[in-house]
Amino acid sequence: MxxxxxxxxxxxxxxxxxxxxxxxxxxxxxxxxxxxxxxxxxxxxxxxxxxxxxxxxxxxxxxxxxxxxxxxxxxxxxxxxxxxxxxxxxxxxxxxxxxxxxxxxxxxxxxxxxxxxxxxxxxxxxxxxxxxxxxxxxxxxxxxxxxxxxxxxxxxxxxxxxxxxxxxxxxxxxxxxxxxxxxxxxxxxxxxxxxxxxxxxxxxxxxxxxxxxxxxxxxxxxxxxxMEFPTTFLTQFFILTKRMFIQSRRNSITLWIQLVHHVVSAVLLGSIFLFVGNDAAVPIVNFKFCISVLVFFMYTYIMIPVLLFPMEVRMLRREYFNRWYGLKAYYAALTFSSLPVMNGSIVGPATVSPLLVLCCYGMGFGPYIETRMKILMSLSYLRYGLSGLSIALYQKRSSMECHQDFCLYSDPKLILRDVGMANETYYMQIVGLLGFIIIHRYPLSSVMRHVNLNLTSRTYLGSSFLDLASISRLGxxxxxxxx
Structure with missing residues (x-):
């Protein structure tokens, strides 16, 4: 190029x-x-x-x-x-x-x-x-x-x-x-x-x-x-993952910035919600903490792929067009290599606000959430993240401390009931999040493959680009x- x-x-x-x-x-x-x-x-x-x-x-x-x-x-x-x-x-x-x-x-x-x-x-x-x-x-x-x-x-x-x-x-x-x-x-x-x-x-x-x-x-x-590749999917995945890990490890400035950012944010959030985790008088505060954590990761990393992907997709297009590797192997390696520093997001900022609303819907009237709203809530990956955190905190927890005459939520199961998570399981939330990763990654790789195949066809067949009578007899x- x-x-x-x-x-x-x-x-x-x-x-x-x-x-x-x-x-x-x-x-x-x-x-x-x-x-x-x-x-x-x-x-x-x-x-x-x-x-x-x-x-x-x-x-x-x-x-x-x-x-x-x-x-x-x-x-x-x-x-x-x-x-x-x-x-x-x-x-x-x-x-x-x-x-x-x-x-x-x-x-x-x-x-x-x-x-x-x-x-x-x-x-x-x-x-x-x-x-x-x-x-x-x-x-x-x-x-x-x-x-x-x-x-x-x-x-x-x-x-x-x-x-x-x-x-x-x-x-x-x-x-x-x-x-x-x-x-x-x-x-x-x-x-x-x-x-x-x-x-x-x-x-x-x-x-x-x-x-x-x-x-x-x-x-x-x-x-x-x-349209075959010289190597298998697994070979491409391992090679690309190794390359991405090497590049991430050598990007020391970014890693240090992310580390300091996480530590400072953790100290601030921890100081705000200090000593309230086991207080039965203010159980909703724990949900505020979980939502704060989700919002931190969402808004911190959501702009990284938006800013970097245009440059990455140009290199991806060149390497894929020249048959280095398949798109499925690339996105699988990208997803796996970005897990340690959580470098990326799967949707753009325009979808964040409605997903956040669906994530928090039902607080206080969980058993009475409408069926249509349950269907809409299942479309928010943030809901699966919040449910996973909440279930991990309360599903198998003993009675919480109560320093008043009466605490309604001394029993953690009542909290999960009132926020609409009583019948949820932790592993289903993990499966749901993995499903969203597949849903958002696979169509993107298919679209990119379709675009590059069209580009390949135009390059091979475009009469306005090539009519070289010389190639066949060049010696x-x-x-x-x-x-």
């Missing part, structure tokens, strides 16, 4: 090992995977930085690590969206030279680059120029200037051909249409090994078989029907620039 979406708080080597475990499965042993990781890092010039965490890498190093992660399973075709964005001139040339080296190893690398320099433009094997949804040129980079001459657009010798063609197609719609017609919207390709310029004759255009039919009938169909993988 255009942005370098790297997992934070992981070293280069750790990121590569996790990618190797997820993408290579059990077909290779640990020694073979280590050799693959070392070879890739050596090739991309990252071996000396193998112990550097991703957030401490430079822009060029981050870009190379993004490429390295996808090279683990040696893909035949690599798409790169604006790989030179945000890099200085030296880093840009180093990256493109590296991509050219990778293309010479049998891979096809396709890049979108809007403003390549003249030296950078000359490094591409094939250029594919797009304007207003049409292909205006497809062929070798050195043949772009002769092609422009054919349509009456003379590129000055001191001008960058890439800048000149972009300015031409952007400012002159007629020239753009004429160029598209001359190359038959990209179906005709100019190749250096087939082009001759003798006696002032115009270069002869040669036609290649369109890749569209091949891509749709073979590659896309196979990929859409066989060794070329470096293709799309402008």
């Amino acid at each position: 255009q942005d370098d979406l790297l997992q934070p708080r992981l070293s280069v080597c750790e990121s590569m090992r996790i990618a190797a475990d997820l993408k290579l499965g059990k077909e290779l042993g640990r020694a073979e995977k280590e050799l693959i990781v070392e070879e890739i890092l050596q090739t991309l010039g990252l071996w000396e930085h193998r112990n550097t965490r991703s957030e401490h890498l430079s822009g060029g190093q981050s870009k190379r690590l993004s490429v390295a992660l996808e090279l683990v399973n040696n893909p035949p075709i690599i798409f790169m969206d604006e790989p030179t964005t945000g890099l200085d001139v030296v880093s840009i040339r180093q990256l493109v030279v590296l991509l050219r080296l990778l293309s010479r190893q049998g891979r096809t690398i396709i890049c979108t680059i809007h403003q390549p320099s003249a030296s950078l433009f000359s490094l591409f094997d094939r250029v594919y120029v797009l304007s207003r949804g049409m292909c205006c040129y497809q062929g070798a980079a050195p043949l772009l200037v002769p092609f422009l001459t054919e349509v009456g657009q003379i590129c000055p010798s001191t001008h960058n051909p890439a800048d000149f063609v972009v300015e031409t197609v952007a400012s002159d719609p007629e020239a753009s249409a004429e160029m598209s017609e001359l190359c038959q919207n990209g179906k005709l390709c100019r190749k250096l090994d087939r082009m001759t310029l003798r006696g002032g004759r115009k270069p002869v255009l040669h036609s290649d078989e369109s890749i569209q039919r091949i891509f749709v009938e073979h590659i896309a169909k196979e990929q859409l029907q066989k 060794l993988g070329p470096l293709v620039g799309l402008s």
Whole structure:
């Protein structure tokens, strides 16, 4: 992707090992995977930085690590969206030279680059120029200037051909249409090994078989029907859980802030409700304490996923789209790894207030709660939390202390009766909470999977994005620039 979406708080080597475990499965042993990781890092010039965490890498190093992660399973075709964005001139040339080296190893690398320099433009094997949804040129980079001459657009010798063609197609719609017609919207390709310029004759255009039919009938169909992962659900779950625990452990500042926050809040709540837990004269105070605890956890953590999920979902989309792991394994690992610090919530702030009202409904008239209200109360996960805490406090408790002439609630069972929890069991509250976790996690993973499948289909089948007649007959993988 255009942005370098790297997992934070992981070293280069750790990121590569996790990618190797997820993408290579059990077909290779640990020694073979280590050799693959070392070879890739050596090739991309990252071996000396193998112990550097991703957030401490430079822009060029981050870009190379993004490429390295996808090279683990040696893909035949690599798409790169604006790989030179945000890099200085030296880093840009180093990256493109590296991509050219990778293309010479049998891979096809396709890049979108809007403003390549003249030296950078000359490094591409094939250029594919797009304007207003049409292909205006497809062929070798050195043949772009002769092609422009054919349509009456003379590129000055001191001008960058890439800048000149972009300015031409952007400012002159007629020239753009004429160029598209001359190359038959990209179906005709100019190749250096087939082009001759003798006696002032115009270069002869040669036609290649369109890749569209091949891509749709073979590659896309196979990929859409066989969406399997290299590893099993359990393997993905363990690898992702380990990764998330490492990231959480290294986020020491957040952990210390959470610890101090919990301790301070516990001291404040404890001082407010001090010495009232066993007083039969004020039994409702205990419910106020339980509600205060629920509200603390709810409002403290409810904004964490709201703020962080947009960034996390971008990395999730990249890794899932490239078939690293399934969404069910990701959300299972996320749920399990967030349990120790309770880092997250399952609903947004908009649903909090009504759920809190349903949680507290029936205080004082528990046996007379309406049937319709019981149904609504069962939709509030906070009710299950409050019931679990209350049952743990009162269901098997002996008589409470009474320092007055008469205490109505000396018997704890009367308290549970009047708040509508007399017939509830502790384990059913746990089952209810687990049910809410499944209900809220599983549909989200299904929706994400549906969205990514649609994205996959559009990427494979979108005729406006790819009509590269060159891929099927490229020989060794070329470096293709799309402008």
